[in-house]
Each structure stands twice: as C-alpha cells, then as structure tokens.
Amino acid sequence: MKSSVIGLGKLGLPFALFLASRGQKVICFDKNKKILDLLLKKRSPYIEPKTLKYLREYNKKIFVTKDLNQLVYGSNLTHLVLPTPSLKNNSFSNKYLIECLEELSVALLKKRNTQHIINITSTVMPGSCKNIFTKIMESKNLKNNKDFLITYNPHFIAQGTTIYNLENPDFILIGSDNKKSEKLTSYYKKIYNNKVKISLLNTMEAEIAKIAINSYITTKITFSNFISEICQNTKNVDASSILNTIGKDHRIGNSYLGVGTKYSGPCFPRDNKALHYFIKGKTKNSLPNFIDKINNEQTKRLLEMLKEIIKKEKIKKLAIGVYGLTYKDKTSIIKDSQSYDLIKSLRFNYRETFNVYDENVKPSQKYLKNKKLIYFKNLRDFIQSNKIIFLMYANQKIEREIIKYKDKIIIDCWDRIEEKKTNSKIFKLGKKIL
Numbered sequence: 001m002k003s004s005v006i007g008l009g010k011l012g013l014p015f016a017l018f019l020a021s022r023g024q025k026v027i028c029f030d031k032n033k034k035i036l037d038l039l040l041k042k043r044s045p046y047i048e049p050k051t052l053k054y055l056r057e058y059n060k061k062i063f064v065t066k067d068l069n070q071l072v073y074g075s076n077l078t079h080l081v082l083p084t085p086s087l088k089n090n091s092f093s094n095k096y097l098i099e100c101l102e103e104l105s106v107a108l109l110k111k112r113n114t115q116h117i118i119n120i121t122s123t124v125m126p127g128s129c130k131n132i133f134t135k136i137m138e139s140k141n142l143k144n145n146k147d148f149l150i151t152y153n154p155h156f157i158a159q160g161t162t163i164y165n166l167e168n169p170d171f172i173l174i175g176s177d178n179k180k181s182e183k184l185t186s187y188y189k190k191i192y193n194n195k196v197k198i199s200l201l202n203t204m205e206a207e208i209a210k211i212a213i214n215s216y217i218t219t220k221i222t223f224s225n226f227i228s229e230i231c232q233n234t235k236n237v238d239a240s241s242i243l244n245t246i247g248k249d250h251r252i253g254n255s256y257l258g259v260g261t262k263y264s265g266p267c268f269p270r271d272n273k274a275l276h277y278f279i280k281g282k283t284k285n286s287l288p289n290f291i292d293k294i295n296n297e298q299t300k301r302l303l304e305m306l307k308e309i310i311k312k313e314k315i316k317k318l319a320i321g322v323y324g325l326t327y328k329d330k331t332s333i334i335k336d337s338q339s340y341d342l343i344k345s346l347r348f349n350y351r352e353t354f355n356v357y358d359e360n361v362k363p364s365q366k367y368l369k370n371k372k373l374i375y376f377k378n379l380r381d382f383i384q385s386n387k388i389i390f391l392m393y394a395n396q397k398i399e400r401e402i403i404k405y406k407d408k409i410i411i412d413c414w415d416r417i418e419e420k421k422t423n424s425k426i427f428k429l430g431k432k433i434l
C-alpha cells in the first residue's frame, strides 16, 4: 500500500517518521505551512525524542506536499491524524476531520474505483466512523468500499516516548466495517515483520475500546492514589511497598501501580471523560465520572502536606520551588498538568510568587508570563533559591543534584529519592508526616 499522512502534529509527524523508518514512502500534508516549511528544512517542530534523528535519517522516504490532489493520487492509504478537541460536554469534536474529509472527497471524486482507505487515527467518539464519516463521503457521491473505505486505527502512545511506543506496540487495533480489511492487516504485518498482534473489530467496537483502555488506566492510577492516601494517614506504612506487592499478582501487574500525583496530560483525562459522556443512559452508575472526581481531589493532598510541613518545620519565610511544569518529562504540554493545578492552588492559598524550573519549557511560553512565575534557567540556581521544592515528575538530573544539599525540604511526589542518601528533609506523598 502507498501511505500518506494528513496532520503532522505531535502524533502525526512521529507516526509518519516511524512508517518511513520501516521502509514506507510517506506523502505528508498539514494545513499549517510553518510545519511543512520546517520539515522541508529538515527541522522538527517538536522536542519529541527520535523525531529529529528520524527526520534526518529517513528524509528520502518523506515527501512533503502542499497539494491534497498530489497526496490522493500518490497513495491509496491515508492516515488522518487531526485534532479532535474536547467540547464543553466532554465529547470530541469531529470538526477538523469533517473539514478534511470534505476536501479529500473532491480529490477522490477525480480518482474513483480504487478503494482509497481513509484510516482515522485521531481519537473519536464511538459511532463517528460509521454514522458520520462514511455518510459524509457517501453524500459526496463516493461509493463506500469501492471508492473509499473508512477504518479506525488509534495508536497507544505517550508523549515523550511516541516513536518508541509505535515501534513496540502491545497490539494494533483496527476497526473496520468491511469484512475484507485484510489490506490494512497485511500492511501492518509487513511493517512489523509479522511480529505484531492485531485486534480487528468493527469501527464502533474499536472506538469504544480506544477510550476504554485509557479509562481503565485512569482507574488503576486512581486506585494507586487511593492506597497512597490511606498510607498518608496511617503511621508506619509505605504506599510504594504495598503497591509494588499488589502489582506482583499477575492478574494485576505493576504498570501504573505506584505513588504519584493526579493523572493528567492530553489523553487520559479527556478519554475518561468522553467515556462518561458516551455511557449516559447506558449504565446506572458512571465509573469514569467517579474516577474523574477522585482525580480532581489529588492536588488538595499536596496542599495539605505543605501546610503540615510548614507547621512542623516552623517555616516563616516561604521560598517554594516547583520542579516540572509539564505533565511529564520530555513533553512541552503544561495545560492541566499536575503542576498547573498545584500552582493554581498555591497562588490561591498563599498569594506568593513561585519559582519554577522545567527544561522542557521555553521561557517565552505564555503561561509563565501570565502567571508571573519566576522561571530559572539554571537547575543549581533554582535549587539554591528555594527552601521547599516540589518534585512534580520523575527526572534523574534533579534527583541526582538535589540530594547534594542538606538544608532543603523536598516534597517527593513520585517516591524517587532515597532518604538515606541526603541530609535534606524528604517528605513523600503516600507516607505519613511524623
């Protein structure tokens, strides 16, 4: 099959590069001309690991075009990786996909009879492929299964490890309402050298499975936070040890069982909320909604901890530093991250200026200016300037550096620092302050 990718965003570009690295020639299109111009100069718009390296290494396989007709004629499988932003009611908007399908239909009408596969990679609400996208294409006089076929094929990746995750999937999920979807199945078998499990469902099943997987993970994280909260209020017990033990049971497994902050980022919260929206009227109780509520309580635990620490240590002058603004290392997404929430609460409760450090964030980012945060460019300066430091995501660089100091108060949210390795005071989320 001849591949093309429309939408070269945080998922689309790494995906196109991954395909290129597996020998596919990929025609790439994005309506944002700045992205295309950067790619033509072999520069990556994102900090995502491996992206720049692959862009340089597999450049000969990547064909950037500014013309959709060229893309349609040059390929017979188009992956659509467009935004599907959450609406106020928590369902996903199909606006960008519909706009693009309408544009594609014009080119496809000229091509006809080649069964061009339009493979939706964006996360969509259940029912979208069959009830909306297919019908739109049919309304343009294109024949389903003959001129086009809509399939659903989300990928399970996390920012910061996108290409790694694409290279090492647990399985490939394909949703198709055409029994003969072997073209897409053999496409992936070839890409993965026959070493991949493929789950073939109908489109609606696949659309439900995608958001349900993320919702299940949010449930597991919330369970970890529940154990962590119990331990925080119980003397002489350690949440990490308990969670680690629970995870040894093969029916449960260790992933996402550990001490940490709330879940955040661009996928988990929104997929969980979308599942809540989708099940309205279908179930008596909404597990996703309950999980969401508990998650929204998590930052309060950090604030309560801080209050207790300030009292216990008799701290008069508050010099508070927040390490990590994004929702995890190696990404630049700040919106709704655990720190975003924490900083909002800190400002509300203390009305102080806060010092922040995050290598993944450019000082020019609007968020920093709007919140009047003091942004440090140097890690040591940041550590030296603060008495209390929140470690909001795992990062070895700060973990190695901070233990060298002896007069700091470290709020270790991810249980990363060994207390005996430092003379500073460590307070861990999930451990009672004694």
Ligand SMILES: NC(=O)c1ccc[n+]([C@@H]2O[C@H](COP(=O)([O-])OP(=O)(O)OC[C@H]3O[C@@H](n4cnc5c(N)ncnc54)[C@H](O)[C@@H]3O)[C@@H](O)[C@H]2O)c1
Pocket (backbone or CB within 6 Å): 006, 007, 008, 009, 010, 011, 012, 029, 030, 031, 032, 035, 081, 082, 083, 084, 096, 099, 100, 121, 122, 123, 124, 155, 156, 157, 158, 159, 266, 267
């Ligand atoms: N980024 C992730 O971690 C991730 C993970 C899993 C699923 N997803 C899903 O993948 C989809 C894309 O996410 P993303 O993070 O890559 O989004 P993004 O906003 O980073 O990128 C989307 C790109 O699509 C382009 N675009 C919009 N309309 C277009 C059109 N009509 N024609 C051509 N290009 C157009 C934009 O210019 C942008 O470059 C979303 O549905 C998201 O939920 C993302």
